[in-house]
Amino acid sequence: MRFYDAHNHLQDERFAGQQPSIVATAARAGVARMVVNGSCEEDWPQVAELAKRFPQVLPSFGYHPWYLHERTPQWQTRLTEFLDSTPSAVGEIGLDRWKPDLPYEGQEDAFIWQLHLATERNLPVSIHCLQAWGRLHELLRDNPRPERGFLLHSFGGSKEMVEPLVKLGAYFSFPGYFMHERKVRQRDAFQCVPLDRLLIETDAPDQLLPDSDNSFPLHDSAGKVINHPANLTRVYEFMAVQRRIAPERFAASIEENFLRLFGCQ
Numbered sequence: 107m108r109f110y111d112a113h114n115h116l117q118d119e120r121f122a123g124q125q126p127s128i129v130a131t132a133a134r135a136g137v138a139r140m141v142v143n144g145s146c147e148e149d150w151p152q153v154a155e156l157a158k159r160f161p162q163v164l165p166s167f168g169y170h171p172w173y174l175h176e177r178t179p180q181w182q183t184r185l186t187e188f189l190d191s192t193p194s195a196v197g198e199i200g201l202d203r204w205k206p207d208l209p210y211e212g213q214e215d216a217f218i219w220q221l222h223l224a225t226e227r228n229l230p231v232s233i234h235c236l237q238a239w240g241r242l243h244e245l246l247r248d249n250p251r252p253e254r255g256f257l258l259h260s261f262g263g264s265k266e267m268v269e270p271l272v273k274l275g276a277y278f279s280f281p282g283y284f285m286h287e288r289k290v291r292q293r294d295a296f297q298c299v300p301l302d303r304l305l306i307e308t309d310a311p312d313q314l315l316p317d318s319d320n321s322f323p324l325h326d327s328a329g330k331v332i333n334h335p336a337n338l339t340r341v342y343e344f345m346a347v348q349r350r351i352a353p354e355r356f357a358a359s360i361e362e363n364f365l366r367l368f369g370c371q
Contacts (some may be wrong), residue, residue, distance in 0.1 A: 107358040110364035111140035111338045112279040113198075113232055113259040113307035115165065117152035120311045120326040128335060129160045131322065135336040138361075140259065141166050141368060143198040143232055143259075146173035147181055150188050157192060164368055166195035166232055168220055171202040171213045182219065189227065195368060196224040201245075204236035218245060224252050230367050231256040239263040246274050255367050259307060260284075265295040272303055277367055279305040282333070282341040283313035293348065301349065301359055305323025305367070306342055310335045319344070 111132075116125060132140070143166045144153040150167050157165040167188040167342075169181065188194070199220045201213050233256055233367045235242045246256075255275040260283070263271070269279070278299045284292045296304070311332035314320065322334035346356035 107135055107342075107354060108138040108361055109136050109338050109342055110138060110361060111308050111310075111335055112257060112277075112305035112364060112368075113143060113281075114140055114310040114334065114335055115142065115145070115155055115301065115308070115312070116142045117144065117149050118311050120330075120332050122327045124324075125156065125160075129162060129326070131334070132336040132338070133162060135322075135339050137162065137335060137338055139164055139230065139364065139368070140335055141195060141197075144168060144172035145198055146176055146190075147178060147184055148176070150184070154188060154192060157194075164195065164308065166197040166221055168197040168232070169216055170197040170198045170234060171200055171216070172208060173206060174212055174216055175209070177216075182283060185220070186223065189223070189229070194218055195230040195232060197230075197257070198234050200234030201238035201242050202234065202236045203238045214241075216243065218230070218249055220253065221245075221249055224256075225250040228252050228254055230254055232259050233257060234259060239267055243267065243270060243274075246276075247270070251275050257305065259369065260309060260313065261295065261299075262292055263295065265298040268295060268298040272300060277303045277305050277363065279307040280341065280345055281309050281313045282305050282315035282319065282344075283309070285319060285341070285344050286316055296345075297348070300362060301351075304345075304358055304360065305363055306338060306345060308333055308335050308338050309339065310337070315340060327329065
């Protein structure tokens with residue numbers, strides 16, 4: 107079986123130069139492609155370099171709402187240049203009303219500009235949203251969207267929002283973090299996601315699986331446990347059981363979805 111990670115951050119400094127061995131381990135586990143998401147101007151070059159080094163990496167460039175305060179006056183030009191330089195996606199972009207002390211002002215303007223850029227090029231978009239689902243739906247509804255669709259990474263909205271978002275072109279990626287017992291509401295919402303709009307992600311190095319499911323233990327330089335992209339395989343297994351689908355058929359469905367959204371990049 108081939109596995110597809112719809113969202114991670116392989117460029118993260120917590121991997122501390124271990125990327126070659128991490129990618130090799132993931133490849134041995136069957137991970138065929140991974141979307142590596144840039145978050146700001148500082149890490150876009152690292153994402154581009156990973157894409158050059160590893161054929162499994164599909165690069166994605168965008169300004170995450172957590173880092174908008176770091177923008178330079180040239181950020182839009184620089185983002186456009188990265189999208190021009192290599193086949194890629196747009197992301198991680200989005201809205202966040204959850205992070206303490208994070209200004210909301212300016213988030214919507216940055217999100218809409220990047221969404222329009224993706225739409226002009228018909229590029230897939232990876233969207234972050236925390237505690238702003240209603241407003242995100244309004245912005246997606248009222249603005250042009252890429253014809254190929256967009257990804258709601260680690261979808262944490264309500265199950266009632268799934269159908270309206272599907273009508274706008276949404277795909278939904280399930281992270282291993284939602285395997286924790288307390289994440290019942292999130293799992294219930296994913297039961298409402300049509301199979302042809304479902305994707306799987308690790309969000310590595312973040313969103314750790316439960317300890318008992320962490321098949322590929324990994325630590326940062328400070329000794330803290332971080333998520334390994336190869337844990338994707340366990341997330342697939344979990345969701346196949348949740349959806350009552352044979353693992354091979356489930357993996358084939360996810361592959362089809364991934365290639366439909368990201369495959370031409």
